[in-house]
Amino acid sequence: MQKITINLDTLGLKTITANDIDNGSTDNCAIKTKTLNRYTYTCDDIPWRIVKLTVTDSSGLMSMCSDTLFVKDVTPPDIVCKNINIILPPSKVKTITADSVLSKIKDNCGILIKTVTPNTFNCASTKNTNVTVTITDVNGNSSTCTAKVTITNDADGDGIYDPCDNCKNVSNPNQEDEDCDKVGNACDVCPKGDDSVDNNNDGLPDCKYPPPFASILASWKCGTKPQKVYIATVDANNVCTKTCVLYTTLTNPMPAKKSLGPCIACGNSLIDGSNSKDIKLSYSDDLDLNEIDVNDPDQFIPESEWDFTIYPNPNSGEFEVYFENPVDEGYLKVYNLLEQEVWSHQISSLTSNVKINKSEFKFSAAGIYRVVFMTKEAKKIHTLLLIY
Structure with a gap:
């Protein structure tokens, strides 16, 4: 034998x-x-x-x-690949499996492992990508084949897939967005205004087509009795100014160079007092201590009755804070960009304005500061520029 x-x-x-x-x-x-x-x-x-x-x-x-x-068993798996089209979802990431690009798979003893490389597609992926499928059977024999994966949802044909495109219906391959509202210049109907807001879900930007007052973002309102809202106006020098007007004076659509809502800009905006540093503030009373993160929108309650104006601004160290509506409690604080509190004042009686002098600051130097007013319910932040 x-x-x-x-x-x-x-x-x-x-x-x-x-x-x-x-x-x-x-x-x-x-x-x-x-x-x-x-x-x-x-x-x-x-x-x-x-x-x-x-x-x-x-x-x-x-x-x-x-x-x-x-x-x-020396027989490799019998496989055939096929080309497929995919759509990038709103999450901007699409994952496929080996089965997605296989039209035939067969083995005499059974399949152990199926892989496809690459298997993940995102905004940076090319329109057409060759992927390699590798199939390994239970006895270690393997076969490979190649397929083409094509991403198809690019409505304007500019090479930017729709979920990644800041203007999906107008070609804008460079994705220019001068006011950083995530709506590209090619689709921007409110320059220096926020085109991304559609709070009443009518498919139109609220900045151009004002919704009913109840549907307007709270941070775009500056009064309720009577109803008032902020509007952004861009002048001939391309400078944006925020003003508070009666809601009833708005037109629909808004005229050119005017939009509903405050001015917005890329980076730090002195007009609206946006904040480029993560400053954490504390409001305390006899009952509790609430830590407030000025960059956390979930904590920010931008009701107009707490807003204020700094005048003059810029200034050389003497200025006043004017409240749009008198306040009777809260804290007015000044922070430098090192996140150090340099001045603080508690308000405990009805107050319409507060005079401030740099001589009262713990640290005094020319530069940018954050002026913060906070109550137990809300906070407002504006930028102060001291020039000596």
Whole structure:
């Protein structure tokens, strides 16, 4: 008897004969039959089985021997790839699987691993990407194929996919956005205003098409009795100014160079008192201590009755804070850009304005400061510029 190795076919089967195993059996008369204990082997027999050979002569005498039969699967998976189109979702990330780009997959003993590389697509992905699929079966045989993945949702054909495009219906491959409102210049109907807000969900920017007063962002309101709102006006020098006007004076749509809401700009805006530093403030009373993060919109309650104006601004160290509506409690604080509190004043009676002098500051130097008014319910922040 001889040791042999058999390779399973594409169906995962292999049939042998006694002569495949017999290594030269003889008899003094004549051999009548040669038989095996098993003839057909499958994937379940990998990697080996014991096979028994029985030889019978013409007189009915028998001899038997056994040995190891090695069973192998050397057939790689049979696979075929296909090209596919995908749409980048609002999340801006799309993940595919190997099955997404396979039109055929078959193996005689079974698949163990399926991979596709690359498998993730985002705003930076090219329109057409070749991906490689690798399929490995349970016995370590592998096959590869290649497919093309095409991202199709680019409505304006500018090479920027729709979820990533700041102006998806007008070609703007460079994505210019001068006021950083996440709406590109090509679609911007409110320069230096916020085109991204559609608080009444009518599909139109609120800055150009004012919604009912109840649907206007709280931070765009500057009064409720009577109803007042902020508007941004851009002058001939492209300078934006925020003013508070009666809601009833608005037109729909707003005229050119005017928009509903405050002025916005990239980076730090002195007009609206936006803040480029993460300053944490504390409002305390006998009951509690609330830490307030000036950059956390969830904590910010921009009701107009707490807003104020700094005049003059810039100044040389003497200025006043004028409240749009008198306040009777809260804290007025000044912070430098190192996040150090340099001045603080508690308001405990009805107050319409507060005079401030740099001589009262803990640290005094020319530069930019943050003036913050806070109550237990809200806070407002504006920028102060001291020039000596």
